[in-house]
Amino acid sequence: MFSKKIALRLTILLAALAMGACENDMTVTLNSADKRLIVSGEFTSDTTVHSLYLSRSGSIVSGRKQAFITGAKVYVTNKVDTIYFVESKDTPGLYQTPTKCYAVGGQTYYLSINGVDVDEDGKMDSFSSVSKVPVAIKFDSLSSKYGYNGDNRYALINRPFYQRTANGPDYTFSYMMVNDKVLYPLSKRLGSGEISGHMTPTKHYKEGETYNLYFSLDSEPVAKGDRLTFITFNFTEDQYKFLTAFDNNTDGDPFLDNMYDQLVIPSRLPTNIEPANKAGGYFLVYSISRISRVYQ
The missing domain is CATH 2.60.40 (Immunoglobulin-like)
Incomplete structure (x- = not known):
């Protein structure tokens, strides 16, 4: 009998606390300072014009849409040769090598992105990435x-x-x-x-x-x-870990438009862009192997 009375009082007390809590105003602080640089590009062992896209992440809180980044200074170097990416006049956010070039297997390449104010705080930001190119099979x-x-x-x-x-x-x-x-x-x-x-x-x-x-x-x-x-x-x-994580967090063909359009929070994926707390995306640097024959 005694235990039943205690249980009943506890139930009434918890119910009262719950109703009292419902009457209080609840304030939720949402962090909308999520302006990140999103990088989507590659540099391979193929002799071709290589491309890189730069954009600023959107916000699901404020409804701000993703925007392309213009006016950046972009280059990649192996500490011997430096290759600059030139901003496209026709496609906002697209940067390309002015001529055909290629990455050399076994060498390390350093990407530099600067001259942009991604978080719009009045100060210029700099970003970098380091990748080693595997020697092709x-x-x-x-x-x-x-x-x-x-x-x-x-x-x-x-x-x-x-x-x-x-x-x-x-x-x-x-x-x-x-x-x-x-x-x-x-x-x-x-x-x-x-x-x-x-x-x-x-x-x-x-x-x-x-x-x-x-x-x-x-x-x-x-x-x-x-x-x-x-x-x-x-x-x-x-790179494998990034590709598998990206594959498991997108639907359909992500390259039809910008490769990160379908991601709600780009920062949840791995990135090789530093500083990582201000960036998302990936700069893929890899080698390519080919073999051909005529079928008889």
Whole structure:
């Protein structure tokens, strides 16, 4: 009887406290000072014009939209050669190398972004990034023949043989081209949640030994005389972690517009841009391997 009375009084007391709490004003402080520099760019071993996008993050609190950053000074250097990115006159926020150039495998590259007031406090901000380019895997040969793939479907089975080199990549991502038509590129995989399943870890492979990758084409008709090209991106482990995190936090094809439009909070992803508390995004620096043959 005594315990029941105590329990009843405690119940009444808690109910009273709850009703009293409901009558008080509750103040929630939301931090809207979230103006971050968002970087989306890459520098690869391909001889081409390389691009980088700069923008300021939007705010889900204030409703401020994402805005492109103009007037920045951007360059990348390996401490021997310095390559400047020139701002596009037609596309706001786009910076590109003025000529075709390339990154060298095994070297470290330093990105510098300055001359911008991202947080709009009247002071110029500076940002930087450091990335090492993996030495590309070296393809030895490419064999192609029709047979049954892992899904028991009749398909063209492609096996490029390669050697892992010193200072090689931690992970690789591969895809095919048929007569210069790109099949299953990285941008089509991002947002599918499947990146981790299509990345090949290479750290446990021995230098100089021959291995083979695997790719089957069961939906693309290939005839005699068609040119097959096997392409592999060579990534570091940090880049792999970013790509998998980005893949798991986006939906659809993020490269149709700005690559961070679909992210609610860009800062929840890994970044190699410093200072990290003022930036988001990634500057991908990687090498590319290719091998081609005419199907007979």
